[in-house]
Amino acid sequence: MIKVWIRDLLMGVRFAVTGGRPGWTRTLLTGTGVGLGVAVLLLAASVPSAIHAGDVRDVARQYEYVEDAPATDTSVVVTHVFTEYRGKTVGGMLLQPDGDPDRTVTPPGIDRVPTKGEIYVSPKLKRMLDDGDGKLLAERFENAKVVGTIGPEGLSGPADMRFYLGTDTLTAWKDATRTERFGHNTADNDPLPPSMLVLVVVMVVVLLLPIAVFIATAVRFGSEGRDRRLAALRLVGADSAMTHRMAAGEAVTGATLGLLLGGLFFAVGRVLVEKFEVFGYSVYSVDVVPAGWLAALVLLLVPASAVMVTLLAMRKVAISPLGVAREGTDRGRRLWWRLVVLLLGALSLGFFGPSMRGDSTVNEWGIAGGVLLTLVGVTLLLPWAVERVVGRMRGGPLSWQLATRRLQLNSGLAARAVSGVTVAVAGAVALQMLYSSVELRDRSETGQDPGRATMAASHYDVEAPEALDWFERIRKVEGVTEVNGFLVADLVHERAKPDEDGWRAPHQVRIADCDTLRLLIKTDGCRDGDVFLTSDYEEEEYRPEPKPGARFDLHASEYAEDEQLEPLWWTLPKNIRPATTTESPTGELSGGLYVTTGAIDVKELRSVWLEAMLRTDPADRDTVEHIRNLAPVTDRGFQAYELVSTTNSDEFNGIRNALFIGAVVILLLIGASMIVSTIEQLRERKRQLSVLVAFGTKRSTLGMSVLWQTAIPVVLGLVIATGGGIGLGVLLLRMVDESATDWFAFLPLVGAGLLMIALVTVASLPSLWRMMRPDGLRTE
Template structure:
């Protein structure tokens, strides 16, 4: 491009910018509408650009306060206090299915450092809490929780100690923890967040990487579509104004460049609006929690490179989209030849986009997790082309459909005629939501299809027990079991203990497991015809030769054997009774698949109870409100170090759950953008038709008829758009499932729900546009400048 041509482009674009801001009220309104539409998209793009920093900051905060598995002193159970050491006890809990992070702290050295977010250690009996937990404790909903945390609140956890403003967390002071160090629940550390071992990073499963790529594309594509739509606001009036430029001597190319300059002005103003929307949204984000995820405003700091990319791409896209839109519009000195019947749109080149997308994705069919990683560029390009195919096909579909519509009620005729004259505008309005629905359908299919790969059975039966409570070392199971049995909300309990027994007292090479419980508890595991305290049983011994040898009646076994070079064990001898009965496992055993010995407490030698790891299984009373939390409260009253888990039949991989949560959070933000952008687009179209609406009312057309016509003008293209979106979404979902080597299946409830959400957004936007429509249907609308 020569220097003269560059100067000509610059002059024409600058003239267009001047027209946008000096063209009177009409120019300003169009520029503001464009800026609002572009600004909403820019705000979401900046939010997306901040995602890497959000993830990095949350991980850094979590690492900085880490106290489990890192920073431990060697041989933690036998470690000695130092000038920097402190003891930390893990007291995490749940309250009404909300996770609460809890720690008991006992500083030992004068130079011990408190965890991030705390200025000093709380004294025994005192606690500092996160703002969200403080609010919960003060509310009526936190009544039961106040009983579980019997500490005096003396301060708050600072932002540096939390991963989000909605996190529930507390630190409480304690004493006497040194005698209870076990290296897991209670540990001695010298610092928070310091790692002594470099742990290799786990490679992300190729399927999860595929999901992440598709999620980002699906969430960003509607934003790009809305920005491209926003820069074309007021297109028809603009084209009529441009016709006047031909009267004063400008040629067609110059006129198009001036139009591009107007769009550029709106886009640049949109960048300013978008920055403002983003800053406002960032402040609001600190008080909003979506699906359990919350972030501090400081987390939302866009990457400078990505922010610069947005700042350059949006204005450039505005110019290119405008030039592309005017390629088929003939602007003459006496008018715009778009008022005549337009030429029919061609289908062949529109089909190339989705076919090209399928061609990029097809070579990766059948890879899955075992057959190599997916090509990131081919995945991204293929999904983008498929979704772009919707924006290319929808105008053709709308035009072909409305061309065949016949007569009907007056409101129907007005709507159909308007769509026949400007089907492109109607298609542009629903392009974004169609792309969003198609992407959501495809992702829901993939998530449903691959869920089984990342879901594992826990072997737990929630109908047999709802809570599992692990007792800390030193707490007698007999005492804890009896107190939990009397707890409010507990229908029945089974207190079970287990440990290893060996054939010799020193350096054994054969050992087996023994499970201890009273007769009622053992009957939760196996079928026992008769039982009394002092009995010993075997289960599954025939499947394990070593266990069968150890379980010989009259044989002497040993608890806590000693090993050479290690600390001396207790070496408690246990002589089996002369009668050891064989029993069979229950089909619904609390601990399915167990083998070894079962013993009642009376059969054990003195001192053996101290060597047992004990767990109490609780079946809650469904008639007691908040039964789970009542039992947790009773457990904390016995000993705050009792760990509690709610039973679930299955568990999902954390990465899979995080990606799905990220999708839902991002989809929520995109949904808000969709609604806001659609409303702006609808208002812009109504503004362009204000004189026509006023004229129809002046000639006696009922306002109800015009309102219905606007509703039909929205309903017809959105219905076609959702049908096309469902078709493309199902196709994309099927291809992605084939790529992950998973059988293709359609999650129809998700498909219908995604389609319904899209339709619901349009209905809501249409309802919100009715009051402005009524105001525009007044005779004053016939006035002109």
């Protein structure tokens, strides 16, 4: 018995590889289709290893903090610094060796600690600095000399923009840390909120399910020709069981070739992956390694699913010596069991959904199974809908009639070709509805008002005489149209007493001209020399109330143990005017004293910092970079940032970027699958096309028929996917106790589907013209 089975399976293998040009073309198409899906699955299986490798390198470059660590020959004073350049984050460290730079401990990726005026940069940052695109950024490094590049062990990926800059301005106890070890273990990340975790689960299912559908479709390429060949074998004595085993052998051959091609596609993509940067993410080739158990699962499931899909498809095909007959041609496809699958998916989500309300636990597998069943149920409705709709189509132009007649003869083939589009669009609609609601929940108001100011700049480490000069420097930057700035001084009341730690609570006094004060407080008028006290001033135990006539020492420090200069008293005037605080363009709302510049000697202040609110020319994109260049990266007290009204968490932004990357990959896969499927359908019709051309049918007519043949099932699939996606989206939103915020999420997706119809038709035209040649009439 085993020998008979092996013989039949090997016979199927022979048909797949030795059946002449039609045979190996069919096998090659199947292998290509399966290979594309396998390559994407292997890429998905490599995501955990790539993320882990990046996390390991990130931990390796974290330094250990030791309080009051003594200086040694191998210690280094270090601190993190970050800057932004044209929308991209540039991060690094300032390093200051305590001893010999060649003996000092180094962060990963460099062989020695740079000294003042030296810098190590990542390869991506070096290319930017060398080609002139980073000219403005180089000014921020004070034109330090590049003495080397950071190795891969010190970078998160090839597109990481990172630097190590040498300096001699750091103080270990004040603004930096002294360490003798890098590779400090950081705390574990906090778990995702339930709504985000549900979003991740749905995202994984939605992105991976189209791949499985595509592989299942690819293994059935050439099924009509195979069935005719098996009918011929029945004529020479083969029984039904033998034909099934031969079909299984042929399917395994195509799937095995797909595994080999998928491995080849994956290997090529793995080599080229370092050349791509998507939404700021990049990975090294060595990190793209499929997890062992996931790769084994792919190797086992792809051939097994190929055999299973083939045998299931043959259950509805009666192969006899007289030909091939398909079940259901007269009776039609059954609807009830498709609705059962859809209902089971909805019930599963309803069952696992209530645990989300008021609970932090999420049943990932239960939710994934519910989404999977629902999407599969939506996709199963497509063959039934195509059969019902095209069965009632009559008349129309010749191209329309050719397309509808072809669909009527075998609607299942057309439905399979676009099933990947259906499941992808349905999942994308639901995912977009969930994504919009989760984004709204995660979104937080910054309080900033970009309509009143587009940027803000501040400096928390500047001498008082220099503070006023900073405002003039900002005003002179090209592209700055308006500047409103104020100073903040910590003034100590003459009766302030130190607490047990020697700290004296200061009064924060904001100093500005009247134009700027109108952005911070509401008054019934303002003249230079006025002093205002807001109504929401809060008294504290260690801070005496600022009453008229109270005195403040402009030279005093808030710490009693600090060096105290000769007192310089400033007295509050008797006519302190009342005011009400209002939110500034930066979102701040602070009560206390507000003083015009004519009421206090600014140059005598001891402790001061500055805040500036700016309007800039939107046409000059480098204005913000010129403002950031007012101070080098070593000046950690200076900050310049653009104002935004809302922001999302880093966790959500990471999920969003992963979603966009996955969507791009799946969109490319779906486009490729539709092209391969269309070419396979044209190859099956090669003789019919040649006959039609020989009888005078115009090539443009046949081209339009291909368009209609693709468009009809795709449009039906989009309609079903839109309805199913909205329904699934509503179920998911109920799970996270949210309401829909984007009912029109399907519009761009439907537009993308219609555009795909046109692209697939154009891509298939060369094959169509080639198959219309007269040699297609030749037969044996």
